[in-house]
Amino acid sequence: MKLDSINARIAPRTPWQAMDMGTHLYRAWWKPLTLIWLMFSLPLLALVLWLTYSGSNAWALLLFWWLKPLMERPLLEFCARQLFNQDASIGTLLKDFHHYALPGLLPWLLWRRFYLTRSFSVPISQLERLSGRDYRERCRVLSIGTPNRAMMLTFLMAHIELVLSYSFTVLVMMLLPGQYYLSNVDWFLQSNNNATLGLITWYITLSVLEPLYVTSGFALYLNKRTWLEGWDLELGLRRLGQRRGQANLTALLMCMLPLLAFSVPDAQASAAPRAGEAQQQAVEILAGDDFMPTHIEQTWQLRNKDSAMEKEEDPQNSWLYRLLSWLFDGAGGITGRDDSSLPSLAEILRIVLWSVAISLLLWTLWHYRNWLASLPRRWRSTTSPITHIAGLDIRRESLPDDLQQAVMEQAQRGNYRQALSLLYRGTLSQLASTANFAVLPGATESEVLDYCQQTHPDRPGVLLLGEITALWMDVAWAHRLPGTEQITLLSQRWQHHFVAPAKTAQTAP
Amino acid sequence: MTTPQTLADAGQLARSIEDTVSTVLVGQQQVVREVLLALISSGHVLLEGVPGLGKTLLVRTLSHCLQIDFARIQFTPDLMPTDVTGHAMFDQKTEQFRIRKGPAFTQLLLADEINRASAKTQSALLEVMQERQITIEGKCFPLAPPFMVLATQNPLDQEGTYPLPEAELDRFLFKTMIDYPVIEQEAKIVRMVLDGTISDSLNVSALNTLCDAEGVLALQHFATTVSLDDGVIDYALRLVRSTRDQNGLSRGAGPRASIALCIAGRAQALMEGRDFVIPDDIKSVARPVLRHRIQLSADAEIEGQTVESLLNRLLDQVPAPRQ
Incomplete structure (x- = not known):
């Protein structure tokens, strides 16, 4: 960067004034900046739109967000070149793309992608071509002194971007027929058309905000360097030098060397001073408005x-x-x-x-008490055996050892309801022991049966469960008692389905 | 055209009515089922859906198949109560007051866009729905049974409407959502109209009549004979009571909802050909019975929850009865 060729009035400013200068830069160059943004981001937008049409809505939005640092690089390069009166034509930017955009890009797409001070830090790596330890050391140096507020800039821009793009989408939605009306926040991911519209409105918002973000961050960077390296002093002195001749300038610089030793590290004098004259000129310069314009400002501040x-x-x-x-x-x-x-x-x-x-x-x-309360149940459902189905206790311990005999005893005593209840629970217990069941407490007998028929249609016990359920519903809700023969037949079939195969498996070598 | 003599006949007749109406109102089986359930339960239905989905056709078809009177009132903001119920008019020839009966003197009343009328006119209809009689100039005129109101409201255009008060909403047995048919059913409708199988001019005269008002009354009578176990009643009560302390609801359902659940459950059992109610019957009618009797809290609305999602959660959570 050649300070001589700088194309702006450099002065030490507060971070907020620096951001304001960024806004002025954007207003001055908004046409080329927007054109550059469109040229370098439209191909990516086309790719992302294609992704949304192929159904990857969330991935498309994420990809576009992720590659924003890449699209910001030509903007920054343009600002730097334009500010220092270099060739900043679009053709040059396109030709030199791989020189300025690709070196050092990878960290900005990986771990530095989440840096909230990106707008301030990218110029260090891109314009000064620093990386690794040098980059970190330079960042440390530039963080000395008052905070640069780059993080605040990112927060502000993110919020403005969110509000503007969402408002723009809602505005478009309001002009559409009612069935497309925006109803909730995850609307963007509900269909491809929605995602496309959301992406386009977001892109239009970015077309304004991204150049502004880059210029503001660049202005913060310039301001920080102005404070730390005394750019304004250097430029002021050089202007004076040009006015008063080379000899006077060098003398003046030598005179001011003690003063500038800490603030202008790269200012060098090459000629010997003429002490008396130079000292007089230095006093004049220090007293003049060119060196440091004075103004009175009244603000409130804490006593300490x-x-x-x-x-x-x-x-x-x-x-x-x-x-x-x-x-x-x-x-x-x-x-x-x-x-x-x-x-x-x-x-x-x-x-x-x-x-x-x-x-x-x-x-x-x-x-979130309901969700938290359901956590143990969810964990249990994946880790421990099922103990209840639709509110019924189906643990082996809750059932008699010889279920067929217990059922027959209840039937002979005339307790048909208890007999069928045992048979029903026993069948569910047997089915659940070999298959994963996920039946809600609110499920009725028919729904449990439907669930078994849909999820385990090949299990032999499911057919039996259907017959037991039909008989059980007759007993439970219609108060029609079955005959002992029906229960005997069902219990024998139950034994045949569930107990006999198990015994055969145990006796087999 | 017969009047059912047994409960089994009644079930069969109800199913044949459902099948016949479904041939005309294609793709709206759930709506047809719920309207028939309400008719058998002697209740009224609030239909909510965008215009052009066959609400008038449904009522015309029912009226024709059941041979009962039909009237339609288009509710507007300037509609007066006397425009619904009727009024006394001085006859100069006889020098006496003569009663001119309004359109509510019918058996099947379609109240179109009910929420466009003022509260005063809505209240007039409320008396008709609840008392099944109309008072004009102090004289009561009972309505000929069966009497059923099918009120519609448009969910899209809410400007210039008077939302129905809770007391009136509670009078409706069901709130039925009528939605667009799926693409296959819509294609079937188009083909049927093009083939001339059905007419698009609401002409239902080609349909067979299946019964008359006596037959409908018999259906209603047999529905009351369907047995209802205490466990099932308890289930209906637990469902309704759970709406009162459900997280996300600012207003739960009242005792009328419990009664409505049991009555509609009986009608559902009748249509399924059973003489007893099972918990599935209660569960299947719970959504139309409860959806207009509960109100979402502001928090739940902000979270994006809907009445349907909350009802689904509630039906999953409330344990079904086990005997």
Whole structure:
């Protein structure tokens, strides 16, 4: 980057002002930026649309989101070239695509894809061509001083993107006939047409927001470098030099060397100074508006802000660290000092925060109590044998050892209902012992039978279950008692189906 | 055309009516079944569905097959109660008041788009539905049995409508959802109209008549003789009571729902050819009986739940009776 050729007025700004500068950049270059975005993203959109038509709606949306860093690279390259008066034509960008877009891309599509400071960090790797340890060291250097707010920029943009694309979709939906009306949040994945419409509205939103996101992040990056490397000073001095001649400039630079030693590391002087004259000029420059325009600003600030700012550089003084240490260690954590007047207030706040956290936990447990209560049942259904079907106890322990004899005894005593009940439970128990059953408590006898017929149509006991169920329903709901012969016949068939094959299997060598 | 003499005959007649109506109203078997169940149970039906799905055709076909009177009222915001029930008119020739009976003096009344009328007119219909009599100028006129109201409401266009109050909704035995037929059934309808098998002009005169008002009354009588075990009644009660403490419902069903479940369960058993009610009968009529008697809470609506999904969950959770 040649600072001489920079195409903007560089000045140290607050991060929010820097983002505003990004917005100005976008407004100045919105036509080429949008064109570049469309050129490099439309092929990918076509691929993603094809995926939605082939039914992979969720994958298509995920793929498009995942490859956003790739589509942002030409935008950033354009901004950098345009700012430094280099050739930023679309043809050049297309020709050089593999030079600037592919090197260092892989980490941005893998673990760095989830970096919330992407807009700020990508210029470090893409424009400065840094990777690995150099990249990390450079990031560390650029994180010195006031926070750059790149994370906040990502949060803001993500929310604006979500709101705008969803609103745009709803607007389109409102113009469609009623049967397509948006009814719930997972609407996008319900059909291919829905996913296509959702994707297109999202893409249109991105066509505005992505260039804005890149320019804002780039402006943050430039601003940070301006603060740390004194770009504004360097440019100001160079302008002066141009005005007053090369000799004067070098003298001035030599004079100011002690002043600039910490802020302009790459500013070098190549000629010896003429001390008296240079000193006089330096005083004039420092007093002039060109060097540092002065303006008065009135703001509200805390009384102990100075001491707080001093502590900010220490990571232990970050608000998150202090909040966590305060929550777990006590009031000293948040105040950073042992102030006897604050603990009582801090203690109250701590109790309130803990109460809120516990209440949230309890509310979550209460809200999902049905689902949580069903978890043991679900685990049991996959790990342990079935003990109940449709509310009936079918454990072997709950049934007599010799079921046929017990059934006959009940039938001879005239307890036909108990006899049939035993037979019914015994049949279900036998069927469940060799097959997986998933019958809900609300299932009726007919539904249990239907379930068995659908899931285990080949099992010999299912036919018997059908006959027992029909007889059982007659007894239970119509109060028609069967004859002893019917029960005897059914119990014999039960024995034949379930007990005889088991005994044969046991006696076989 | 016969009047059934036994419960088995009644079941057979009910099924033949269902088959005949289903030949005209293709692809709406569930709707036909529920309307017939309501007729046998002496109840009224609230039909909800978009226009053009055959609601009028259904009523015309029923009226023709059962040889009972039919009338239709198109409810509008300016409809007055006297437009439904009738009024007393001064006859200048005889110098006396003469009663002019309204369209409600019929046996099968189609109240189209009932929620477009004002609450006052809806209340007039409420008396007709509940009391089965109409009072004009202090004089009561009982309606000729069988009397049944099929009210329709349009779910799409809710502007300028007066939602039915809970008290009136409770008077309907069933709320039946009439939806678009599946593609095969729709294709069948188109082919039948093109072949001339059925007419698209609501002309049902070619259909056979199956019984008359006496036959319908006999069906209703035999339905009351179907036996109902205490365990099944208990199941119906548990289903209804579970709606009152169900998570996601702000309003549960009242005692009328329990009664409706048992009555409709009997009709269902009759149509299945049984002389006793089994839990499946109760379960099969639970959705149309309960769906208009319960109200989703705001939380459940925000979570995307529907009355149908909640009812399905409830039917899965409430244990079926075991004797």
